[in-house]
Amino acid sequence: MADLAAAWTAIEHAPQATLAALFAAEPDRLSRFVVEESGIRFDFSKTHLDAGLTSSFVALANAAGLERARDALFAGEAVNVTEGRAAEHSAERGQGAPDSVAHARGFHARMRALIDAIEADALGPIRHVLHVGIGGSALGPDLMIDALGRDAGRYDVAIVSNVDGAAMEAVFRRFDPAATLLVVASKTFSTTETMLNAESALTWMAESGVDDPYGQVIALTANPDKAVEWGVDETRVLPFSESVGGRYSLWSSIGFPIALALGWDEFENLLEGAAAMDRHFRFTPLERNAPVLAAFVDLYYAVVRRAETRAVFAYDERLRLLPSYLQQLEMESNGKGVTVDGVPVDRPTAPITWGGVGSDCQHAVFQLLHQGTHLVPVEFVAAIEPGDALDDAHHRTLLINAFAQGAALMTGKANDDPARAYPGDRPSTTILLDSVDPVRLGGLIAFYEHRVFTNATILGINPFDQFGVELGKEIARSIESDGTDRFDPSTRALIARAFA
Template structure:
């Protein structure tokens, strides 16, 4: 990738001057002057996803300058490098291969057959384990069928599978899914109170097999399991109830996992991009391997669009450019993700990690301190619930907050189509109200407190229906949006050293707090006070 400071480009300077012109123009003005604005500022992707960005404060000149910014920062060079396995994760000297996990043609993208052979073997293992458990061929040590799947993992090892399995709940089979991520014992206790060890399969998901929260929870589960079975724990019993997803095969074996129950995790796959990998075993168990494959196929289709479509019609790149437009020229600080689909309620949390862990950086690829904005703060909630809480601020508050509204045209349940019609009416009404407000209405002229001034930007993302394939499309294009933002903003999106620092300090603190010393006199004054308060009660 080229290391180009975006603020030094000709396009950035043009955008700064252009901003002074367009900041006085309203969204309403833009629609009045362009009678085909929706047609000109929307992209229909194969009737599977409609991306409408017409309700943004931008015109064709804005788009032209933004497109030129992408060109000046050599976006397609970076895309080519990622898809062809170049070591773009420079600080860790690794390739970035999550797109290789969803390939469907060896002549497309990466040309390394060895990697594809490894991926094929992993997929075959996911398929076999999934089919054996779903068909009840795989049974527990007392010959009872497996009813409960407990995923022990955190971060990408939890958020990805949780978001996908909940989003695709209408495809879910009879297996009960549980996610044990938090080190807080309340979550652990809540789960073990609901399950029978004889009917449960535990998946320990950790790339390094050393993540503190995951291994602590896994050790506690192993202890609970051995105490609650009616015989002595042995390797044969353990192998019927525990599997691992990891890059550290040796540590998993030391823990007691049978080698045949270990699904390898490629080192080139970051946690927040890992749902397509062996981490996806939970998705496959929940919706079946065939549907898991459709999820991969949808993502691959968006990969192809991203790789081969000119910038002007490239959905992920346009989305990335719009985000940069607001954060760096309008000085917005946050973006709201609002899915009008209850099953997709975990999407904002998933995208929060994907975006903020990737692009929450303040040092550029040249090693210099950054003086412009990188990652926005990502937050959100499911509609219509949000309309009765934070939407008040969106409509009448002092913050300018770009929003992504996401909905599905075809409901999951036709029996309640009336509900879905009202849901979609709310979805469209909110984007309309944000954009145009009510300043011309009689009620606003009579009472200033009821005025909504509008001119609040949003994107509308309309899926045909929530299916594994379409969800794959959606996730993939958010992944690529975030990657392109990182490319243009001249940062490394695939490391997360800020996360690592907290882990190191935690491990040091645990060791010291556990020492049999009544008062700790090390550390800064605040940390010392907090430790001493804790030790007073323990």
């Protein structure tokens, strides 16, 4: 405990040089703060980390037991202490306890066999896939299919998470019910929004003349008995382990629509890209470890500089859903107020993650980033290889804009007119992929997972539970079942006005 306090003291009292001064003082800065791994370049050089701070953060990580916690994660130990179970998403890509890896491979084999059957028209001439889920059961598949499946030409896949009926109706207008596969993704197979959407899809299919709607249903769940009870044939239930959390689940059977949309070989490439990042995280020294360095950056700005938000801008249309995916991964994982021991944390935890797509955001929110009063660490994510066949000027302009924004945030520009002055010394990280393909994207998402875990371990919090989402659900159920008498006047009035 004393080592932990001493490390935090060293970090919080470290000199705060400007970015320009750091580059001037450290000729080897790029070699120290740029990491190349599996076709991804992680550039942390435009952050305020320096050699001394990095050493202090390594000491902090050692005092917090990061390497021991990392070993426990991959060994399948009960790192999710509040729920008493392991967190074995890495076993889904072959990195974990041998029994868990074998178990995951068995589930993957079952998934592949079902995909082979669908491709052979065993369920009829399927052309459309309607995937209903919410949270981690939707965000991961949506990101991957949008990023990688645009030109796959295999199936037309729609991911619906919103319980708003307008979202379902938009799909009904596009799809042929006789050629639609309904995929119901729910870890418990009891999620209110998902099951309501699934029931509406079945009604649509039946009212459209489909003789056996349940014959076109696939269930993705850690509770297979519940899916069978609901009406799905056991042969079309794809289970996954209870130890795989929802927001970490795209590597499991929840990735079924990804594998169907991209093809099995590409899904395996996605898994291997993530596995390569797992190996990097497991075996690379902390001071050269990309997820660990990223966590050091996060902790420095959240704890020392008191930055309350972190902005992520994808300078690639294919990655437009990345900020939304990261919002859940980071804020649901580390948006905690107590430690694993149940005592209040004494430092800020997860910052608010937000962002968008470049270069659109340059003409919207970048005014605040350059001249506003908030310190906002920025992350740029881009790819060297374009995703289009148009004139090279399109992609060249896109990348130049991304690089220029990072340079401008750092250097700033003096001006006698204060309204035209840029203070500079504003931090950014750039993540540059060789290409947006399954291997690199798998590695990128695994990088973010391990970054979250590193942050949580150093802060002493549990990134694998999410009790904070339960209270609103509980109150929603009670409004339906118990009436409104026990609620505040505002809530009662809103209910009365809406349902009068």
